[in-house]
Amino acid sequence: MTYLLNFGKLMAFLKLDAGVGRSAASGSNSLDGPGKAASPKSAPGLREVRSRKEVRNERVSGASASGKPGPMDGGGVRRVQVGCGPHNAIVGWWNTDIRSFPGIDAVMDATQPWPYSGLEYVYGEHFLEHLTLDGALRFLEHAGNSLGSGGRIRLSTPNLEWVLLTHYASGAEPEETLNGTMRINRAFHGWGHQFLYSRVMLEYLLTELGFRDVAFFSYGESDTPALANLERHGGFSVYEGQPSVIIAEASRGDAPIAPSQELVDWIKSDYLRYARPGAH
Template sequence: MSSYISSELIELNGFQPLQISEGITLPKKIQYACGLNVLDEWLNVDFFDDALIWNFGHIGGVPKSVAEGVYKLNLLERHPFPDNYFDYAFCEDFIEHIHQKDAIFFLSEVLRTLKPGGVLRLSTPGLHGVMSLHFNRPDLNSVIENQDAAYTRWGHVHFFSHESLRTMALYLGFRKYRQRSYGKSWHKKLKNLETRAEQANYKINIYAELTK
């Protein structure tokens, strides 16, 4: 059952998300593909794709926090932000939904728009965790059954390991790649941002901070 009450919801019919335009004041922190998780004092952006619209229908409308605090943005196109702008960036459970070539593009745009010394914190289901949980029995029926649980059901298309994500980040130009754990960071602004503790408990997700 939804935790939202009717006074906190806006009817989906006719709803139009906020658009980024010239002249708006941009925070120095950005959250990519935020979904329903709206962070105060951050620029929250999302594509408002079918998965998010499904959530709106499921809870009976658009939460006011989303309607008033999330901007529509296609992360697979050039981002409408200046070079060297953001101090911090955060992205939870997004890059597993896009193909590897698209992840390269996305990370290159994050790098461009971070200021020197800026940090991107990433959380995503890791390949080792997915294999351990879903593909730990070498028989065909098990593999076929778990393709749905690991991929199809959630729209997942690619899982990174720390090794592959580090390789991509460093080749693109990030100076540092540091492995992290759920909610833990040396940066105060990046602590306790994740919302999916169950993925940490099952050791599915990997957490990393990429420094420009």
Template sequence: MTELAALFSHQRPAPQGLLSRWKLYAGRYGALHAAARFVATKVPAIWPMVGPIVSAGYRRRWESGTGPRLLNLGGGGNLIDGALTVDIDPRADSYVDLTKPLPFAANSIDLIFFEEVLEHVEKPIGLALLRECRRVLKPGGTIRIATPDLDWLATEAPCDLVNDTFYGHDHRYIYSRAELANALELAGFSNSKWSTYRDPSARLGFLDSHADRFAHDPRLSQYVEAA
């Protein structure tokens, strides 16, 4: 196990029963945040109004901690112990709208994990988000991106899977490898290295989980790390 893998791991599923869940989330987030989070899972429309307020405290506490800072962008309910998962989804640790500038100081984040999110925003917004990632990462920091692979879809995928990838799941832009490499370069990243699912030689490959959680062929996605 690598040093980073020892620090960061996917959380186990929440326990059964309302009381057990309350104890878990109130202990993690505080009573107000936990209560608002629970209500928002039932009434999502309220979360954009209250989420930025009630979840900001948890984000500030995380930022004041020690050790490497791993930011899990757009992770929804896929929480990672030791990391900060941000999303508009109330199950995330903190409310952050990824279509807007990230609420983090420049050069303040060590690592960014960005799994199956980039395809959910239009291309110009995606480039702006990558530039924000570059802004907040410390020199020498690493970003790992997983996003559907247009090259594989065009040459190897079954027809139904191609159509589902393009028209399902609220996707907005599917990247070829060349286009993703170009976007990373335009955003200011260098040393892009293509990887594979759960690549043991990659710095953050141990965090990949989407193919397992959603039971799809890992080849559907492309995996790249950049500095």
């Protein structure tokens, strides 16, 4: 089944400036469907099997091993970094990863419900592409609802349009075609990548989830001082006007963050039913 209404809405969205909020028609929807509140077990078909991880977020609260007060403590850190890995912890932030690396503040699965509220900032560098598309939707929903009103999220992720421009040349000599075939598949599947985003796709997701003031920045730049100069991954470049990495920011308004039912249906119909193991 093709969701023509969704594509019509998408085309209308492409004419809007960044930061325009979602329509009132989608404002009350969640992963459970129209009119229902978001819940950890919502949206059949957008559920991930992660029994190994489900208990981990119970360990998030309290001070870190170093004694740093956490987001749930009075006066604690209100800035959370997800997927920091073993080498990219940021001073003054609550640094988390799904793996228990030395020096991180908490082990957590960012696609599961967060125990935090009233956060100032959430940051994820080269994190989003490591989640399945439905996992990314859940992460954005839970992270967004952990922000206080006006709180801001910053994300960096490889730019699909840059990959297409730089990794494969149609009509090239056979040797270059072979190398390009390897390069483009490596970009999609290497390093644990699950899904690559274009700027339009990422902006559409953020807007449909209910984020406001969506904006894009170059490496290390931001209008918000606390979000500037955070990037640690090197290799940023621009080719034919396309940056190698998309860096997006968005704010939470007063309303809960939740995907429109159209967005859920579109993702299920046009991607998940083909991408799942055993799909025909």
